[in-house]
Amino acid sequence: MERKIRVRFAPSPTGPLHIGGVRTALYNYLFVKKFGGDFILRIEDTDQARFVPGAEEYIIESLNWCGIKFDEGIHIGGQYAPYRQSERKEIYRQYADQLIENGSAYYAFDSAEELDAKRKEYESQKQTFQYSSANRSSMNNSLTLKDSEIKQKISNGGLYAIRLKIPENKTIEVNDLIRGKVMVNSSQLDDKVLFKSDGFPTYHLANVVDDFLMKVTHVIRGEEWLPSAPLHVLLYTYLGWENEMPQFAHLPLLLKPDGNGKLSKRDGDRLGFPVFPLTWTDPKTNEISSGYRESGYFPEAVVNMLALLGWNPGTEKELFSMEELIQAFSFDRVGKSGSRFDPEKAKWFNHQYLLKKSNEEIANLFAKILEEKGINSDYSYILKVCNLVKERVNLVSELWAQSSFFFEAPKIFDEKTVKDKWKENSAQFVAEVKEIINNASGFSAALLKESVSEYVRQKQLGMGQVMNALR
């Protein structure tokens, strides 16, 4: 009787996947894997005007980088294929027709200009136009027109949309795993377009139909969908699917590190931290947005940080592997309020993972950076350098700034320091100490310290005078 848990991540290919989207995908993944269910990647590309080439590949690569794996989807297929809504176009129409037949939807012939005019008219009176039970009888639709007129309009190839006929003054209940019961009066909803005049369904119809057809049991998505959840509930009941209706979980949003509002691409540029998992170049403007991967973050750190933004284990444990997250995750530990994004904490997480990595792993990554800089160095040497400086940095990309002097002579000196530390007799000290080091019977820290200390004693100098110069 228990249905197999199935969830889906359903982004629109309208640009690079935002870090908030990654978190939504992650929560879906953690939840479904905890119960051994299936994870579906579905692409919601019903708005051809907003389609951005490359976005789909970007989404797949990003999630892949994060270690979020799918069981079905556009890139791997599956028994409910196709998983791209533009390829399922024919499927939706029959459900829109079904709704018209059972009287819960109708044809609307109003043009964009007419609707626009209506909105302006209402606005001038400080009101908001809402296509609903309050005024649908005065609009141009199949509820107001004569049958013959309707048939004529349709057969003439005129443009029309299909709208859902929202009932008046009914209480609709949405059960949310995070927020509990949410009640909305249907009179607050407008007669949403389900099927557009371009032959594509809108999000609302396509989403509900696909979730039903793909046997999705839990809809886990951002809070921005909460207001339309009652509409979706209505759709399930009108389509006769109330028994298969999935459970909902609306996730709180990610907010700007400072100021007001939700986290956006601009904040990354403004505050200097990545908002995207991978670097993205806008195909139209060539504008580049930095990504976590290219900035030197480890996917494990990004995943760990994202998981703890809005969810917590209820213990003081902060470092979690993906496996541990899957074990620990549950919706009743997901917060209800939006979380401010903290780039500093992201760095801290990365630092923790950096310290856990072997020198080999770090060296492999660093070797690539060195190569790009045209520096060819011995692998064992790179290994030593990594061991030396790894705890000084948060990101692999910061390694160079901390260790460049191991690979090339410094180009500039800090004037002030030189002035402070470099005295007339400094050169002599350095030369003498160099002698000592060269003549030493070995090259170990303890041995050298002993020899140099001896030198300092003999010359009756201060340790600082000699060592500062040497540095």
Next chain:
RNA sequence: GGCCCGUUCGUCUAGCUGGCCCAGGACACCAGGUUUUCAUCCUGUAAAUCAGGGGUUCGAAUCCCCUACGGGCUACCA
């Protein structure tokens, strides 16, 4: 404007079935120690009258109401 959701240290949060909370942890901050520098690391300090106001109760961060503030939605976008 309307509707929906939310509100504990600067930030992420613990606290959810009321007393163990004059509120705990982490990041950041500050101070001390280690490192003859810096960073790391260790220790510690400071930091929320639990948005405000009313209730309910012997007792409320925890339950109820109001207000304020924040967020989201309000397209033939998703």
